[in-house]
Amino acid sequence: MDKSEKIALILSVMLLSLFFGAIVYASMARNIEVPTCITDVEPFLTDTLFQTGPDEYELQMVARMWAFQPSVIRLPKGSTVNLYLTSQDIIHGFKVERKNVNLMAAPGAINYLQVTFDEAGEYKFACHEFCGAAHHTMAGRFIIEDDTNEPETAE
Amino acid sequence: MGADQNTEEEFKPRGAMAFFVLLLLFFITVYFSIYFQMLSWG
């Protein structure tokens, strides 16, 4: 192989290794992960939110044509949410602004992610997978509050 | 023809190499701007 092609190859490998190192760091040191396969959760088709610890909650969310259930979730600042997401009908998407929460909701499967809301504010979410005629109305929000209100959800 | 072949063999793609290095630096910049966005949302 020509010498400059060899150099280009080596530089390319170095670039991709750099990127891979960054990925490994984000996973190991910052706990930023992709959803994995879970098989130990009972299927659900109604939404629930309950507290499981001082700052920890479990939220079971159901996506359906054309709303998230719940669509408004009010939580205190510093909450860690174990979010379980499924769909009642077809494939939907779920992305929360300004957070690393981006999930697909599929019927017949449960998706899981953990997210911590360190800062107060409103975090809107929207469906981002085409799900029919009113797809563009399918949205909601997390409202993270400074004062220690009871967590609550709304449809 | 012989002279052509000489210049051909002597051709070293230093411009392409420089372009390639700049390309990779550009890639690193774009990549890590998204990466740090991700870290800040964590």
Place this chain on the structure above:
Amino acid sequence: MNTDNYTFQFSKSSKYLNSVLLIIPMVLLFIGVYGGLMQTLFRAGIIQSDPFVGGDYYKGLTFHGVLNAIVFTTFFAVALGNALVPYSLKKQLNSKISWASAILMLVGSVVAAVVILLGEATVLYTFYPPLKAHPLFYVGLTLLVVGSWLASYNWVPMYLEWRKENKGEKTPLAVVGMFTTFIIWFIATLAVATEILTMLLPWSLGLVDEVNVMLARTLFWFFGHPLVYFWLLPAYVMYYSFLPKIAGGKLYSDMAGRMVFMLFIVFSVPVGTHHQYMDPAIGAQWKLLHGIFTFAVAMPSLITAFTIAASLEYAGRQRGATSLFGWMGKLPYLDKERWLFPYLITGLVIFIFGGIGGIINSSYQMNTVIHNTAWVPGHFHLTVAGPVLLAFLGGSLYLIGQFMNKEIRLKGTAMIMPYIYTVGLLIMSYGLKIGGLMGMPRRTNTGASYANPDSILYQPDWIPYINLTVVGGVIMFIGIVMFVTAFFTTVFSKSRPGTDSDTSEVSFPISESLHDEDAKWLRNFKPFIIIAIILIVLSYTPVIIDVLQATYGGSVPYSPNSPVPLR
């Protein structure tokens, strides 16, 4: 165009066939492009209904994706193969097979297009169940794919014969590239054919009640990622085979080209789950494995960037450039006689932005930042609607001139169009990408909600970026109109004077190589295909097992228009 002295006389039947394979898809492409323009206007809330197909944004999105990204691209890949394989190997196509394949492809495409335009298949080009389309949608796509297989089978006996007659000689690089394209395509389409024929078609006909949605989605993406290499590789064939010659130079390294194509064979398929990073029912470790293979498939594109740059540098230095970057200025950007050059060079520049976007998207958890946001169409317009489309348009115009024995008309328009289109594309993709980072979803009629000041979902922050997509999209549309005008003016013009169209000969600007390395290990497809199959089994077996184990219950069909299932 600066071409070889070598010309080839295609049979009359082949010339007619290839012309049909170029002209009809160009009409379908234009319909799809119209859909694209309408989308930018819908999304900004400028219109909520269009003159020809009415008010369904998502129907427009479906025919835009299917006609542009599936139909037009498949036809061009077949046409390019039907051109370069006979030309390079000096053998004629088997007429019966090529016409059979063309008829399957045409019937399939038209059936699918009609069903979509009638509103019976508003499921987007990914057709994820349990959204259900009319059975003829699935039938149409199947016919298109099977027809494309048939077209490629035509070339195999030609190649085998050529190998026997030319023992020890290197297969022409263009042929290596086209075979690579269709080897990958065949492996990939096996999965989507399985999805359609064993799952979606029976289900849409009511023969089967339920489908496993995650399994269907996984099979689709087994196909969906190599699909982008099916798109990209014919453009690479033009970059490696044509571009150096048109630029006035030589391909820097023949070996690099062959290595790139072999790497694509190995790594194009075992990567599809990087489109499913955010899916349930698939283990994170398998997602990481697919991510690693995806980094591997980035390598041949990086090598291509260097090799083509070196080839262009050589061309520039032949024209007198001496400084480090001066050669960039000495290329035929505005030479009407080399009008194909702009189609290829603009694509390469655009691909700089498309390529890094792709690497980001495939970077495991970084996908969280952009998945299914408007960033994604921002990315893929910089790839399939950038380098691929431009190369395919330029290639189509070149091929139609050759096969119909016509001078290219409106050369100036044809020459300048890629630059105009590129400006529009960069503007539009910038708007989409930044909007996406701000959370704007893709596949969404934002004009009806997020961009509508009267809606409770109104996102004023997104408006400037949506407006950029309108500006960019309109400029892109103008570019396409310019191209289509040049194309059809050429089609309807008189043949080259003093020639007989029946016996006219065809030529292509095939580049010589500066470094023509022996590299025997790269000159056989078989070992690379075997490695590809091994990697596919390794990467997909655990994914399929996870999907089957972690999903429960199948899904009945839904129409996009109602939350009440169809049965």
